[in-house]
Amino acid sequence: MKTVASIVTSVLRFVYGFIVGDDWTVAAVVLLALVVTGVLAANRISSLWLVPLVAIVMTAVSLRRSRRAS
Amino acid sequence: MTGAGVVLLTTFLASSVEAIEMVIIVLGVGAARGWRSTLVGAAAGLVVLAAVVAVLGVALAAVPIGALRTLVGALLLLFGLQWYRKGIARVAARGLAGMSVPEEPESDVPATGMDWTAFVLSFKGVLLEGLEIALIVVSFGLAAGQLGLSVAGAAAAVVIIGAIGFALKTPVTRIPRSLLQLIVGTLLTSFGTFWALEGLGVTWPQSDVDILALLVLYGLAAATFIGLERRAMHHPSAEAA
Numbered sequence: 001m002k003t004v005a006s007i008v009t010s011v012l013r014f015v016y017g018f019i020v021g022d023d024w025t026v027a028a029v030v031l032l033a034l035v036v037t038g039v040l041a042a043n044r045i046s047s048l049w050l051v052p053l054v055a056i057v058m059t060a061v062s063l064r065r066s067r068r069a070s
Numbered sequence: 071m072t073g074a075g076v077v078l079l080t081t082f083l084a085s086s087v088e089a090i091e092m093v094i095i096v097l098g099v100g101a102a103r104g105w106r107s108t109l110v111g112a113a114a115g116l117v118v119l120a121a122v123v124a125v126l127g128v129a130l131a132a133v134p135i136g137a138l139r140t141l142v143g144a145l146l147l148l149f150g151l152q153w154y155r156k157g158i159a160r161v162a163a164r165g166l167a168g169m170s171v172p173e174e175p176e177s178d179v180p181a182t183g184m185d186w187t188a189f190v191l192s193f194k195g196v197l198l199e200g201l202e203i204a205l206i207v208v209s210f211g212l213a214a215g216q217l218g219l220s221v222a223g224a225a226a227a228v229v230i231i232g233a234i235g236f237a238l239k240t241p242v243t244r245i246p247r248s249l250l251q252l253i254v255g256t257l258l259t260s261f262g263t264f265w266a267l268e269g270l271g272v273t274w275p276q277s278d279v280d281i282l283a284l285l286v287l288y289g290l291a292a293a294t295f296i297g298l299e300r301r302a303m304h305h306p307s308a309e310a311a
Contacts, residue, residue: 021152041271048272056291059155
């Protein structure tokens with residue numbers, strides 16, 4: 001039982017590290033941008049600029065935050 | 071050119087585009103995190119792909135490729151952004167130091183056993199691109215009534231692009247790890263953005279060529295961020311103000 005719990009914990013830790021990493025705000029905002037893009041695309045509104053823009057802005061925010069923290 | 075030649079050339083060229091994307095991911099991940107887990111992931115992707123093709127055959131056209139593109143694209147985008155960010159910070163801090171000196175391995179790459187990050191990245195890249203090649207084969211082959219030639223064209227593309235990738239393995243390994251992490255992060259972020267949005271129903275005006283536009287966009291942004299990071303390191307008082 002302990003081994004199963006340990007495997008599940010390891011898998012969850014891996015998935016979290018793979019998707020979220022060390023800055024959860026980047027993952028959350030980019031995911032939100034993907035959802036908004038999906039909704040806009042479903043309504044035939046062109047939005048291919050949104051995700052690249054959000055990705056670049058969030059990278060800037062994250063770099064600035066980690067620089068100030070160090 | 072005969073009808074058969076057109077089918078062969080068309081499937082070869084269309085499959086080459088997908089095979090290049092597949093090989094770039096495997097090559098980048100392998101050079102950055104080690105080859106063993108990356109190649110095991112790629113082999114596992116090929117085995118699953120072969121099983122899917124064997125079971126579904128020409129019914130492959132029914133695979134919900136849009137949903138798969140969104141899932142794989144979103145995961146690559148989120149992971150790629152982590153390497154993109156870390157690569158920018160490291161290149162800003164270290165520059166191209168380490169060009170001739172072996173660098174320390176990544177701290178999160180296990181010394182022994184499987185590196186699941188490398189495994190998953192190459193597995194997903196091979197499976198998604200392989201499925202796209204299979205779809206090209208089925209759609210072109212059935213439309214032209216030349217399934218055998220269509221398979222031959224795609225197989226030739228995978229073998230030739232794969233061989234070029236294998237030949238580039240050693241030169242790519244010589245790139246400093248910090249720069250390599252930035253390059254692979256930029257590639258994964260670009261491919262991830264492209265696939266995720268395509269899966270969500272966004273139409274890219276120039277199709278796969280827009281991956282290059284994304285690479286240029288993210289590359290220019292990275293160069294700008296590196297400049298800003300360096301300036302902040304050399305003038306910390308200006309940053310604090």
